């Protein structure tokens with residue numbers, strides 16, 4: 001179903017009663033039966049044709065060549081490496097993430113098109129792993145971007161990675177591979193965590209809020225005190241006005 | 256130049272400077288302790304007289320008890336074929352030392368690194384801008400006084416972990432040893 005994308009109002013005065021629809025995602029119940037059947041078929045097909053972005057961090061990169069080449073051959077599952085983020089579905093974080101690398105990972109993640117899936121591989125992406133007391137590596141990947149599944153191990157063997165892939169496929173097939181939507185729903189939280197590391201002027205060239213609006217995934221939590229800073233520091237990348245905090249408070253109390 | 260002549264030169268050079276202590280830690284390794292003010296002179300002499308052209312690294316040690324930094328200059332001569340490690344101590348306050356960039360250009364890189372990680376200021380070094388730690392607002396992280404663990408506890412959160420099997424164990428009075 002293509003639902004109307006109604007732009008966020010700039011002031012309270014020109015607020016229309018049906019503007020709310022732009023601020024939440026459409027419930028599954030609201031979708032037509034046909035739409036649900038098509039979604040189901042699409043998910044089923046999608047789960048069988050996945051492309052991993054060929055980007056590696058940390059030591060887990062070593063396990064990828066055997067996983068995707070003739071020895072374990074993940075192409076049997078329909079999973080192949082892909083060289084550019086725009087054409088990839090899966091962002092595989094193959095190990096420890098230094099704060100510096102995280103920046104690049106976020107840039108890459110935002111360039112990928114939805115639906116996209118993040119797989120955290122190795123103990124390091126889960127909880128810092130053996131770099132748990134290093135000042136330079138981040139501990140929990142899911143604070144900075146929504147993660148679909150984690151594969152534990154230091155490092156996980158190709159069998160484990162493929163098992164993880166199978167679980168991810170099953171998840172997508174069931175229509176539950178929707179973690180990427182969370183990035184839009186709770187963008188303010190994710191951005192806040194990123195700003196905590198990179199400073200308040202952190203921004204990417206991607207106008208995530210405009211994308212959220214485009215997908216119809218803008219929610220109340222998408223905007224907040226952290227996204228307000230975008231208007232200040234990233235004005236050249238903000239393509240649509242970000243509503244001011246006061247407007248939102250009034251709107252929430254009115255509804 | 257004959258090998259033996261160069262070799263003699265090394266000993267001669269080392270004898271020329273009065274405040275040195277030389278120790279052969281292995282047949283091809285010399286450990287030289289030198290006063291901080293003599294270090295540039297020694298490096299210059301080694302380079303000019305014994306072919307010590309290659310400064311392969313400068314390392315820094317933070318000695319918390321004596322409030323001193325130890326700087327170690329690792330030098331290699333392709334003619335003498337001996338590694339000379341020149342050790343010198345500088346006081347932690349004010350933590351300034353002279354750059355040896357004019358003698359060995361690669362020093363610029365090592366000095367920048369040490370400046371970033373230990374906070375030592377090298378006078379005359381061409382560029383001491385932040386290099387690796389681009390998102391770093393804290394103190395130089397390699398100092399002994401910096402507690403990485405404390406920083407991590409303050410900056411990051413830990414994964415919550417309570418699987419079923421652990422709950423079962425905990426119900427029986429067991430659990431993960433902290």
Ligand code: SF4
Nearest residue numbers: 058095096122124154
């Ligand atoms: S989990 Fe282990 S193998 Fe993977 S990046 Fe961390 S230390 Fe390396």
